Amino acid sequence: MVELRRFLGGLWLFLALLRLGCAAPAVAGVDGRRAIAATDEDFVCATVDWWPPEKCDYGTCSWGLASMLNLDLSNKILLNAIRAFSPLKLRLGGSLQDKVVYGTGSGGGPCTPFVKNSSEMFGFTQGCLPMHRWDELNAFFQKSGARIVFGLNALNGRAPLPDGGTNMIRAYAHCARNSPGITLLLINLSGNTTNQVSVTSEGVHAKNTVKKHSRKLAGSMREEYHLTPKDGNLQSQVMLLNGMALVTDANGGIPRLEPVKVDAAHPITVAAYSIVFAHIPNFSAPACS
Numbered sequence: 001m002v003e004l005r006r007f008l009g010g011l012w013l014f015l016a017l018l019r020l021g022c023a024a025p026a027v028a029g030v031d032g033r034r035a036i037a038a039t040d041e042d043f044v045c046a047t048v049d050w051w052p053p054e055k056c057d058y059g060t061c062s063w064g065l066a067s068m069l070n071l072d073l074s075n076k077i078l079l080n081a082i083r084a085f086s087p088l089k090l091r092l093g094g095s096l097q098d099k100v101v102y103g104t105g106s107g108g109g110p111c112t113p114f115v116k117n118s119s120e121m122f123g124f125t126q127g128c129l130p131m132h133r134w135d136e137l138n139a140f141f142q143k144s145g146a147r148i149v150f151g152l153n154a155l156n157g158r159a160p161l162p163d164g165g166t167n168m169i170r171a172y173a174h175c176a177r178n179s180p181g182i183t184l185l186l187i188n189l190s191g192n193t194t195n196q197v198s199v200t201s202e203g204v205h206a207k208n209t210v211k212k213h214s215r216k217l218a219g220s221m222r223e224e225y226h227l228t229p230k231d232g233n234l235q236s237q238v239m240l241l242n243g244m245a246l247v248t249d250a251n252g253g254i255p256r257l258e259p260v261k262v263d264a265a266h267p268i269t270v271a272a273y274s275i276v277f278a279h280i281p282n283f284s285a286p287a288c289s
């Protein structure tokens, strides 16, 4: 996990994504001369939301008992996962944070949960967080060492997202943190095509810049982390890293996240419905040094 943290940087770089022809790989042009945004050292890494089990989208009710209101705080895997990313910053919140009231007893009314009602904003009534639950959550965050950001308003706290868009790929570039070069994040594509993305530090407009850049990176390696759903099922609860299921061991231990090493001169292959992190140590980006 420490590995994974190390290459996700706080500085964002400008990235332009262009497809030169239908059959050709897309080209990601990364301007490494200056950073366009920065996130702080312990940028929010994970969110614990408010959604109750009755929250359903696209035909599935996926939240189960994962809400702040009902999460099993004695689950060993949860504790191990938070500790594995230590220090993890947890954002507590989500859309319903605007509709939470706190069971302090001062309002006089009973402390009642969210109730599904399609006429209400976000499809639920106001809901109440009982104080004993708040105490349990606090004790758990202390024990796990998580740093907490508490969401009070759903409209605040959105990060800037420099989005390189063809309509098939979302692409972001960061300086690697505490390690040389840059890290690219490539997301999705369509559900039925595998795409390739070439990376260049030059303008993306001339065809030969890709070749030139590939020559510069000849002999260099990059590290790739390909995340896909098990059996291609986007609703699977099992995620594969480089084709291997990410599962805990018999003691609930979190698996190591190991990259595959790839020739940096080759385009990055991004499978249908996948997320790829690519750390390119030898990519020259003055903004990152």
Ligand SMILES: *[C@@H]1O[C@H](CO)[C@@H](O)[C@H](O)[C@H]1NC(C)=O
Pocket (backbone or CB within 6 Å): 117, 118, 119, 120
């Ligand atoms: C749902 O919410 C609407 C608007 O607040 C309210 O008029 C209605 O009575 C509610 N329905 C139920 C079943 O509580």
Ligand SMILES: *[C@@H]1O[C@H](CO)[C@@H](O)[C@H](O)[C@H]1NC(C)=O
Pocket (backbone or CB within 6 Å): 167, 168, 169, 188, 189, 190, 191, 234, 273
């Ligand atoms: C992936 O991208 C395609 C094309 O933009 C879109 O139709 C599809 O819904 C996306 N899939 C997911 C899981 O976001």
Ligand SMILES: *[C@@H]1O[C@H](CO)[C@@H](O)[C@H](O)[C@H]1NC(C)=O
Pocket (backbone or CB within 6 Å): 190, 192, 193
């Ligand atoms: C991929 O899916 C889209 C829409 O889902 C469809 O229009 C297109 O023909 C498909 N392409 C292939 C190669 O199957």
Ligand SMILES: *[C@@H]1O[C@H](CO)[C@@H](O)[C@H](O)[C@H]1NC(C)=O
Pocket (backbone or CB within 6 Å): 219, 220, 221, 222, 281, 282
């Ligand atoms: C980076 O480039 C140098 C010089 O070409 C090479 O020796 C080194 O192995 C490369 N590093 C990686 C991680 O590929």
